[in-house]
Structure formats: structure tokens, C-alpha cells
Amino acid sequence: MPGHRFGRAVVMGGSMAGLLSARALADHFEKVVILERDSLPGMHAARKGAPQGTHVHVMLDAGHRLLERFFPGLLQDLQDQGAALIDSSRDVAWHHFGVWKSRVPQGLPLLVCTRPFLEWHVLRRVLALPNVEFHGGVSVEGLLTDASHQRVTGVRLKKAGVEEPLEAALVVDATGRGSRAPQWLEALGHARPDEEQVRVDLAYTTRLYEPPAHRQEDWKVLMQYPCPPVNWRAGFISRVEGDRWIVTLNGYFGEHAPADDEGFLAFARSLPQPDLYACLREARPLGPLTLHKVKESRWRHYERLARFPENWIILGDAVCAFNPVFGQGMSVAAQGAAQLLACIEEQARRFPTTLDGLAQRFRKRLSDTIRLPWFMGTNIDLQYPKAVGQRKPGVGVLHWYIRRMMERSSRDAAVHRQFNRLLHLQAGLGAVLQPSVALPVLADGARALFMPLHARANTDIRPAPPSSSP
Numbered sequence: 001m002p003g004h005r006f007g008r009a010v011v012m013g014g015s016m017a018g019l020l021s022a023r024a025l026a027d028h029f030e031k032v033v034i035l036e037r038d039s040l041p042g043m044h045a046a047r048k049g050a051p052q053g054t055h056v057h058v059m060l061d062a063g064h065r066l067l068e069r070f071f072p073g074l075l076q077d078l079q080d081q082g083a084a085l086i087d088s089s090r091d092v093a094w095h096h097f098g099v100w101k102s103r104v105p106q107g108l109p110l111l112v113c114t115r116p117f118l119e120w121h122v123l124r125r126v127l128a129l130p131n132v133e134f135h136g137g138v139s140v141e142g143l144l145t146d147a148s149h150q151r152v153t154g155v156r157l158k159k160a161g162v163e164e165p166l167e168a169a170l171v172v173d174a175t176g177r178g179s180r181a182p183q184w185l186e187a188l189g190h191a192r193p194d195e196e197q198v199r200v201d202l203a204y205t206t207r208l209y210e211p212p213a214h215r216q217e218d219w220k221v222l223m224q225y226p227c228p229p230v231n232w233r234a235g236f237i238s239r240v241e242g243d244r245w246i247v248t249l250n251g252y253f254g255e256h257a258p259a260d261d262e263g264f265l266a267f268a269r270s271l272p273q274p275d276l277y278a279c280l281r282e283a284r285p286l287g288p289l290t291l292h293k294v295k296e297s298r299w300r301h302y303e304r305l306a307r308f309p310e311n312w313i314i315l316g317d318a319v320c321a322f323n324p325v326f327g328q329g330m331s332v333a334a335q336g337a338a339q340l341l342a343c344i345e346e347q348a349r350r351f352p353t354t355l356d357g358l359a360q361r362f363r364k365r366l367s368d369t370i371r372l373p374w375f376m377g378t379n380i381d382l383q384y385p386k387a388v389g390q391r392k393p394g395v396g397v398l399h400w401y402i403r404r405m406m407e408r409s410s411r412d413a414a415v416h417r418q419f420n421r422l423l424h425l426q427a428g429l430g431a432v433l434q435p436s437v438a439l440p441v442l443a444d445g446a447r448a449l450f451m452p453l454h455a456r457a458n459t460d461i462r463p464a465p466p467s468s469s470p
């Protein structure tokens, strides 16, 4: 049973990782204080501190299940207000690796809505917790520690230009990609973490649209992803609350979709499949185009540090910022918060009077959570010769297998489902290596020696879902 046995926890950053961590801590701390540089956000607009909010966001199966665990009834609330839980195969028309994926229902729901809408609903639930405070307009400038710098004891915050200390039993850094944790560690006399990166020079260019009145699409999400290594442009349409489309165009390696009408449409027309462009031509823009650059995926390996201060937790994008096209970030942030809760429960059971050891245990467990989505996302990116990152021995075999599995998924619903289980963080690598997947994939690999792709897979015709109702 939860009990408020520890004192005050401070969470820096009130975005997805921060809000979910606060929820996790609320069961065990007398008070949880969230310090967020932005003022309290609204439901409709992105914030300065989370500019990705104007761009398409979806939440994977593992992620929204955790949202529901943290906030029972939240998924229904979201759907009542216009979000959708869609089947990630039947309702998604997805062209990737040069083929259209099969659309047999898989029972792996994808949560679809705009990011500010989702964050606002989560925030509302967090604010309803009696022992959680949210302070907007407050920036954390540094850490307070004991004299030996082995133990974090609070933060230095800045509000309206004035700095002040705030003591805490536990401090959580959820400040995202811009986290200054490595600099702070160094200033305290500790080592900086190793950083692993895969550089993709990607940009998102996005706008909301009113769909054409006469539209007849049979999908709720249309994804036109590239076929590495031969092209690196992508497009995404997702039906979001308010019966709108959010349309994102992605370009890798500096080949970004322009944020002007003409350039945006021309980029859409240049995608290997015509579907997205055909939709866009008839839709009515509802706002400005916005552009957001993501230079790289980046994982800071705090778990490898031999020494690390007590009472300091780092999670979310501050630890690992993924290439967003695979939609993993919020779900892994939720998994990090769930992992934090599990570690605190264990702490309360085994060492009820102290938090010593929690930070060490957590950073190791978090790395176990990150490993698989990192492996999957970066190995798809590393199929592009232009992606800059470490290619480990044997990577060629792995890339060959991924490609054949993707191709096979256009006409083999069982293979597609196992890949989707991996993508949705609901299964490990075993799902795509089991005989029911590996044997057909290897057989297709043999066929690939003498049979062109279009003879083995569905390259051109967008499959209809089994039921005609969208």
C-alpha cells in the first residue's frame, strides 16, 4: 500500500516525463513539487519549452496502458473529448521499406490526438492529486548537494529573476533534451556520462488541416515512410480531435520540407507514393506551418557511471531522446515513471527509512527499459549510409533481416503483428525471432535472390482494411 513515508520530492520539468514521475512519486512522498519553466499550459497550443507539441504525436500501446494505470479512466476521458484509440494495423495505412503493410486487426491500439491536448489532460489529473504542486514560470538553475557532493539535497530555482534554494529528499530531472545534468555532474566533480548518438539531421514540418468534406479515406492514420537507403522523405496524416488532420512531412539528412505553402506541397508530391499528396491538395489549412529539427537520437549512459550522487533521478528525453518518427518517447517516459514507482516501492519495503541506493538502482533499471526501443529505432536509421553512428559487427545481417521482415509484413499479417508488438514495446526481440516469423522471413530472403520486390510483396496498392468502415 502506498504511504507518504518520504519528505519532499522536486521534479524539474512539467512535460510528459515530469508529470508522470510526479504521479509515481505522489504515492510515497509527503509533497511533490513540479518546477516548470513555462507557465501553466493550455490544451490547444504548444509551449515554448515543448515546441514538438505542434507536431504529430501518437502514443504506443505500452505507453497508453501505463497512462491508464496511473490515471484510471483517463483513456475514456480522452476519447470522450475527441481522441481516438485506433487499431495500429487495420486503421493505419503504412507504406515503409517500399511496401504497404497488411491491415488485419491486431488488437494493439494506438492513441491518436494532438500533443497539447494529451499533455493538458495528464496535467489536469496530476493537479488533482492533493500532495502535488505545479509551479510554472520557475527555472531550475542547479543542484544543492552535501559538502562531499555525493548526495543531492535540493535545487536552486529562479523565479521572476530571483534565485532561491529549495530542499528536497529526492530530485528528478525531467528537463528533456536540453538537460544540463552532464555539466552539473562535472561541476560536482563526477564524470560525465558516455553519449551514444545516431545523427539523422531530420526535420518535422507540420500543419493542421480541415479534411475535405467529401473525403472517403479508409484509414485514421496514413504513414508514408521511406525505403532506406534509397529515399529519406516521409509523410504522416493523423486524424485528431476536432475532426482535423495533422499533417507532418519529414526529411532526413538536411533535406527538410519547407515551411511555405508551395514548398510543402511540392515536398508532399515528391514522396514515393501519391496518397498523402492527393489528400493534402484538397484539405484546407487551419494554421501556420511549423518546423522542428531533430539532429540526432541520443542516449546518455548514466548507468555506466561508477559514481553517481544519491537522491538524483534523471529520466525521459534527458536520458534518451529517440528519433521521434517511431513514436517511442512518451511511452518510454511512461515506462521510466513506472520503473521509478517500482524502485520506490522496493525501497520502501527493503529500506523504509532511507532513499540511499534508489538512484543507483533506478539508473540501471532505466537503461534496461531503453535498450530495446533504442536498438530498434537506431538500427532502422543506420540502414541509411548517411546516418552517422556506430555500426557494430554483424549489423549487415541484422539490417538484412529487418528489411526482409518489413517486406514480408505486406502480405503476412502474423509477421506484421509480431513486428508491431516489438514497436509498441509489448514484446522483446524474441517476438520477431521466433520460428513463425523467422522461417517465412528467411524463405522470403531466399526468394529475394531471384525475385524482385514487387513479385514478393505489395509495393503499390494500398490495402483496404477488412471492414469497410473507417
Ligand SMILES: Cc1cc2nc3c(=O)[nH]c(=O)nc-3n(C[C@H](O)[C@H](O)[C@H](O)COP(=O)(O)OP(=O)(O)OC[C@H]3O[C@@H](n4cnc5c(N)ncnc54)[C@H](O)[C@@H]3O)c2cc1C
Binding pocket: 012, 013, 014, 015, 016, 017, 018, 035, 036, 037, 038, 048, 049, 050, 052, 055, 056, 057, 058, 059, 060, 138, 139, 140, 141, 174, 175, 176, 177, 178, 204, 292, 294, 315, 316, 317, 318, 324, 325, 326, 327, 328, 329, 330, 331, 333
Ligand atoms: C517532433 C517530435 C515529434 C515527436 N513525436 C512523438 C510521438 O509521436 N510519440 C511519442 O511518444 N513521442 C514523440 N516525441 C517525443 C516526446 O515529445 C518526448 O519524448 C516526451 O515529451 C517526453 O519528453 P520529456 O518530458 O522528457 O521532455 P520534454 O517534453 O522536452 O520536456 C522538458 C520540460 O522541461 C522544461 N524545462 C527545461 N529546462 C528546465 C529548467 N531548467 N527548469 C524548469 N523546467 C525546465 C521544459 O520547459 C519542458 O516542459 C516527439 C518529439 C519530437 C521532437
